[in-house]
Amino acid sequence: MTPRDASEPPAGRWSDLDRPPLDATALRRALLREGGLWSELEVVQRTGSTNSDLVARWAGGSARGGTVLVAEEQTAARGRLDRRWSAPPRSGLFFSVLLEPAVPVARWGWLPLLTGVAVATGLARTAGVDTALKWPNDLLLTVGGAERKAGGILLERAGESAVVIGVGINVTLRETELPVPTAGSLALAGAVTTDRDPLLRAVLRALADWYGRWSAADGDPLASGLQETYAAGCATLGREVRAELPGDRSITGEAIAIDGDGRLVIATADGVREPVGAGDIVHLRAV
Template sequence: MTGPQEILAPLREAEIRSGLIIRRIGTTIHLFQEVESTNDEAAALASRGEAEGTIVIAERQRRGRGRLGRRWESPTGLGLYLSVILRPAIPPQSAPILTLMGAVAGAEAIERTTGLTTTLKWPNDLILHGRKVGGILGEMAAEGARLLHVIIGIGINVNQTETDFAGELRQIATSLRVEAGQPIDRTAMARSLCESLDGWYERFLSHGPQPILEQVRRRCLTVGRMVTARSGDEEVSGFAVEMDDLGRLVIRDATGALHHLVAGDVTLTG
């Protein structure tokens, strides 16, 4: 039986590997005590030819980040900060579907490990009981029409308590420990995340984006709500009609015009 000391212990590569059932994602694992960011570390490895499926995990990120360069708080030993190198044979414009894949895999892994039903806020937030428990950051490198690699970074608040969230974060963020009412085994969470990523990536390679899109639609909190979305310098408010077959959020504004967002910062307003 696993006790609280084991659950809260540092991550160890051998323990993550033990019992891991995967085809390609997690065949190589680089575990660091501290990095600037796992996405940066994975991108550096990818540029040096590291194999697809390589995982980078860190106990702490000095400059963890989310979308739009926002800081992602990454305290030592409390969260799961993981990035994976992917090299699919797809055009660069199709790469955003892999961010949605990371969100689906993250939600599935949380449910398998904790039993907590997890929803998604388009395009990349993992939500438990209305508060953010994790996020996905997809970044790619391309040469013209050729995709070199995609890095999918996933950050999940695992064992933070309420007091670990400062200021306004306490109102909008949560952790698996807070929601489950008990500490969560980060090793089990890391293993489950690798297996979920592996399974969904295999589905993507075999069947294309549709299985991912179906899962996102099933879990998505955004569609059917009034929203305000910011993408670059543009802002659009209206009704989120659907997520289309390219993974874009379709918003109908007050004039009836439809806007198709590839990415954006979305606030639910009604």
């Protein structure tokens, strides 16, 4: 199946008037600038995974740094730990970007956190909702007084010199469409707008801004302001958490800091401060 540009008129089951298609032409006009980060932008009607598509295009030499691939629907989307998820067509923002960081590889671990800051910034400015970040890659919104996950981020390497970062954000997902009760969406959180065009523009502009600051500082999270900004918006810090780690190991304690490598530092009851670089974090309660 050849992906179709989403600026074409939708047909059949794609004709939900509450969920109009993205305007690919207008997005390109607004975001592609001489000397800017974004070099190409494509909107496809349906694909398996925008991350997988961009990794494959990079390997085949048909994509370059600054490429943005957006899908109106993903049928084989993946989250962290290879979790699968799906959402109704045009109910969210599902996109991936290809970047070629000119900073030390040791600092690339900050990219998911940087993307989280950019997504939260763009959505707060445009949708007018309070957003928070759950380490390392979840976007949280408040729905009915409760924290709910409304988005996620997944980074994948593309060869030795590039990365693909995938973002999924629930925009108009209705209560009856939620995959789990702990999920949420911008609409359910009372967003002032659920128009995906300005939302996507705001997120990509914020991502370009933060990526530029981080790159200019050679990936230094302190000098770029990234470490401080992420910590300020991180809902995980100051809470008792359980970290489920590789190898069927887990630790419980207070999340006290984000270290210079972007790891979550957990203080356990026996006084040990353990940095966690990979794992599943469960929020237990506020401290």
